[in-house]
Amino acid sequence: MTRPMRLRAVLFDMDGTLLDSAPDFIAICQAMRAERGLAPIDAKLIRDQVSGGARAMVASTFAMDPEAEAFEALRLEFLERYQHHCAVLTHPFDGIEALLADIEQANLIWGVVTNKPLRYAEPIMQQLGLAERSAILICPDHVTHSKPDPEPMILACKQLGLDPASVLFVGDDLRDIESGRAAGTQTAAVTYGYIHPDDNPRLWGADVVVDHPLELRAVLDRALCSS
Numbered sequence: 001m002t003r004p005m006r007l008r009a010v011l012f013d014m015d016g017t018l019l020d021s022a023p024d025f026i027a028i029c030q031a032m033r034a035e036r037g038l039a040p041i042d043a044k045l046i047r048d049q050v051s052g053g054a055r056a057m058v059a060s061t062f063a064m065d066p067e068a069e070a071f072e073a074l075r076l077e078f079l080e081r082y083q084h085h086c087a088v089l090t091h092p093f094d095g096i097e098a099l100l101a102d103i104e105q106a107n108l109i110w111g112v113v114t115n116k117p118l119r120y121a122e123p124i125m126q127q128l129g130l131a132e133r134s135a136i137l138i139c140p141d142h143v144t145h146s147k148p149d150p151e152p153m154i155l156a157c158k159q160l161g162l163d164p165a166s167v168l169f170v171g172d173d174l175r176d177i178e179s180g181r182a183a184g185t186q187t188a189a190v191t192y193g194y195i196h197p198d199d200n201p202r203l204w205g206a207d208v209v210v211d212h213p214l215e216l217r218a219v220l221d222r223a224l225c226s227s
Helices: 022-034 043-047 050-062 071-084 096-105 118-127 151-160 174-183 213-225
Strands: 009-012 109-113 167-171 186-190 208-210
Touching (some): 009 151, 022 043, 022 050, 022 071, 043 050, 050 071, 071 118, 096 109, 167 213, 174 186
Parallel strands (some): 009 109, 009 167
């Protein structure tokens, strides 16, 4: 990265960046198949579609065209199940807890900007003990346009009272990087998240690309050195 403005905050995408939520999605999809007398499918087929949301995961789980007549009922069932199973197996990625501790020790702010609806995101943050530590949680419920639009990032920076240039946004999807760049934040793409096999985070135009959360410590070190 070129020498940035002194870092004040680190904002994370939720699924695939801060939290590994795929185990809950996979459990729901497999349960839906089992109840219909269908054999389990390779969990990777579901994990690879997480970034596409419920629509993509259901389509992959049942090898069904989203335009099929029976599809919408399956999608709604998936969402209903997820409401009650959204934080059973979900957990922070390896290294995230240590990274958050580093951020807090450096007196930096951290928070979450996600395309996950508030009805799921809020209880997950609460049940994982992250709600009281996070300075902000921005969901589609709070804006008119979700990522890749810059509106969620602009709102987060405004509510935190920060210049976007002093904020690092970390995500595992091109939409995250596009949103951050358009809002004027620094950006970091992670390769450990829910990356579609045909995608390449190194081509998204992020300021930095990391393979593990703790690689972001170098960014924090620069922030401390410039303080």
